[in-house]
Amino acid sequence: MARYHIETYGCTSNRGETQQIEQALREGGHHPADGPESADVAILNTCTVLEKTERNMLARAKELDSETPADLVITGCMALAQGEEFQSADIDAEVLHWDDVPQYVLNGECPTITPDTETVLNGVVGILPIARGCMSDCSYCITKQATGRIESPSVEENVEKARALVHAGAKEIRITGQDTGVYGWDTNQGTSLLPELLDRICSDIDGDFRVRVGMANPKGLHGVREELAAVFAEHDELYNFIHAPVQSGSDDVLADMRRQHAVSEYLEVVETLDDQLDYWTLSTDFIVGFPTEEPADHEQSMALLRETRPEKINVTRFSKRPGTDADDMKGLGGQIKKDRSKEMSEAKMELMAEAYEEMVGHTSSVLLVEDGTNESLVGYDEAYRQVVIADAQERGLEIGDTVDVEITSHNTVYAFGEPIERAQIAD
Secondary structure, eight states, X not given: OOEEEEEEOSSHHHHHHHHHHHHHHHHTTOEEOSSGGGOSEEEEXXXXXXXXXXXXXXHHHHHHHHHOSSEEEEEXXXXXXXXXXXXXTTOOOEEOOGGGHHHHHTTTOOOOOOTTOOOEEETTEEXXXXXBOBSOOOTTOOHHHHHOBOBOOOHHHHHHHHHHHHHTTOSEEEEEOSOGGGTTTTTTTTOOOHHHHHHHHHHHOOSSOEEEEOOOOHHHHHTTHHHHHHHHHHOTTBOSEEEOOOBOSOHHHHHHHTOSOOHHHHHHHHHHHHHHOSSOEEEEEEEEOOTTOOHHHHXXXXXXXXXXXXXXXXXXXXXXXXXXXXXXSOOOOHHHHXXXXXXXXXXXXXHHHHHHHHHTTOEEEEEEEEEOSTTOEEEEOTTOOEXXXXXXXXXXXXXXXXXXXXXXXXXXXXXXXXXXXXXHHHO
């Protein structure tokens, strides 16, 4: 698993966010490094209270960028409010929301769902693990050694767990698993039960809630893509959001990674959802610098990125894991991985900025699920795109509220929304 180094600046709230990040990382089997120079990933949790603080954050980010051979992740208040400053300073880093840091650190591996994992209610967000294990055997992933093959509870059992979460106050149910796309393969002759589960949750449970589907590999989605797209189109409770990690645009590299899908299958999943949904979010992952990735393979990944234009993209430099087959491969040089990561990350930011720019001027229905900075609240629209309402608490809005907003601006990785009532008064 990954060795991480994390530094935290600012208030008690920031330190609390770091504790949650570290808890998630440790639950996933990751452990702290002795320092940034020996880490697989360095995490900087930033503050932005004063102009001097901002300068200090930029200076420390530059130091970490130069002194660590690892990936650099920048999160926290400055990352959320002024994330473009790090890019302008030519700092090679991933700028992420606190909640997205653990997933990024997974380095392309599946999230670890342990045998004692149960539902969790965190505020108005309910976490529902629908299965344990996976059906993949990726050459770079160590998680499979800990969790084994898929073990799927029945649809009825998972529906009851979802119902209990809603009755306990959940407004958003986050369906999780190492690979939600192969849920039911062990009990349903190799065919996913995910569409049936989603349909049942939305049809059988009374209440006002939304559902987000967690990571699903393209292979599992491919066989049920038509059914899945139809379920999304039918139920407003479902966020129109799919996280399908393709990892590479090269079939040769995918074969070396022992990914089960081909690029064409990933494309067919995307095309099917495009056909049936007017507004949706594609989230995907790329691993750059896999040991067998040639320059032409990297160019194929860049071409696939531009062709499918995901709205949310995780870019990770390959990092060896002990005991995996990829650990025995001769790795690429650190500078090669850094250069390829930088090129893809720059393209990623352009695509994300374009996606959020297209939202400006449109209205969205936003479910508020967490506190932001100052008096703001953070929520997600119908396609699970992040929207911030700057002075939400002053207006009497609370976590758990659903509010119609006009998107007024964006900050590359999230949008700003104005409640419709106030926008109408201003007119």
